[in-house]
Amino acid sequence: MDEGLGLRERKKARTRKAISEAAIALFLERGYDDVPVTEIADAAEVSKRTLFAYFPTKDDLVLHRFADHEDESARVVRDRPADESPLDALHRHLRITLERRDPITGLCDTPEVVAFHRLVRDTPALSTALQRYHARSVEALTSALFGAAREAPHPELTARLAASQIFVVLRELADANQRRIIAGQSADALAPAALTEADHAFDLLRGGLAPYA
Template identity: 40%
Template sequence: MAEDAQLPPDRDHSPDAELSLRERKKRATRQRISDIATPLIVARGFDNVTVTEIARAADVSAMTVFNYFPRKEDLFLDRIPEAVEMFTEAVRQRGSGETPLAAVRRLVLELLDARHPLSGVDDDFPPFWNVVLDSPALRARAREGVEELETALAEALTETSAAGPGAPDPGLAAALIVAAYRSVYVTSAGRLLAGERADDIAEDHRVRVDAAFDALERAFAPGRKG
């Protein structure tokens, strides 16, 4: 079995380079397994595809699948870790003078421009969402993913934001940021599921992102009361 995806040899044999190569191979394997699992599940439904079938199609063992995806639901909702990484890195690596809200707003708009799956704006997404809506297990995992994103974002805000009188509570700020992102995402997803086209809703999606983050900026403005 091809337990790891093959990558071109790395000429740099330093410890850091070797670690990078291992990480790239792990990510490639993880992505390949998910890329194989997703169309199988879309075609037949989440409950009708087994991990054993996915492992066989990916030419790996079932144990290998579980090494990369602790639960079957994670095979389909495989972008939860990516969302956590992208949002927290946007906060941690923001530019000098850029607020956390500005950094997350920038990220969300970049996702829209790229028609990234985490933007919620692409004509190819409705079949994926229909599978999630049809599966109680996937809906529950999606809710957990929102909680994981909130927790990780709160940690990033705690690490990087100035504390003091009037500073927003990191947990509350994270919850509101994720809620704003989710609200815009869900609205656009609903319109696509209803038959609208991505190109027809993209500008409205952008307007709603800006409106949501403008509201958060006002709410978190220093010295605001009530």
């Protein structure tokens, strides 16, 4: 918990966490479609109105974890050192997150994380809803890339196409890692291959996205 938060903010954060954890525990036990929102509210000891104040839709109870990463790539581009290209910054950041086994990279074999990814993958409603978060990630990265290479030909279009390609690469790498983890590989055993694949993917991106390399 962030000690810099005030009492009210800490209480809200605890309530939000309690609601989400109660929801995910019930979803993992019985399935997303078979758990009503009223039961989640009861498990978290809040009213249904309070639940929806924190999570406007049922899928937000699960997918808010992805929302925390929506603008991550955009922040990496904006906050990079002046002498570092956007692609180099994103590549560096990916290697760091792989090394620390960040769940967003797919290279995490903690049982709770594996179960969470399986829940999202195997629930059509969640897989579909996840596209909203993906779209916002692309929008944020597009804005950051536009600011990084305004001199590129057709800068707005170039930034959007680049953001789409980068996002797809990051998602495909994470999905590949998740599939192998779910199939039974350990994160430590998979890490060398995951890092090599990340390097290869960014070499390909540099070859096609010259304004950002």
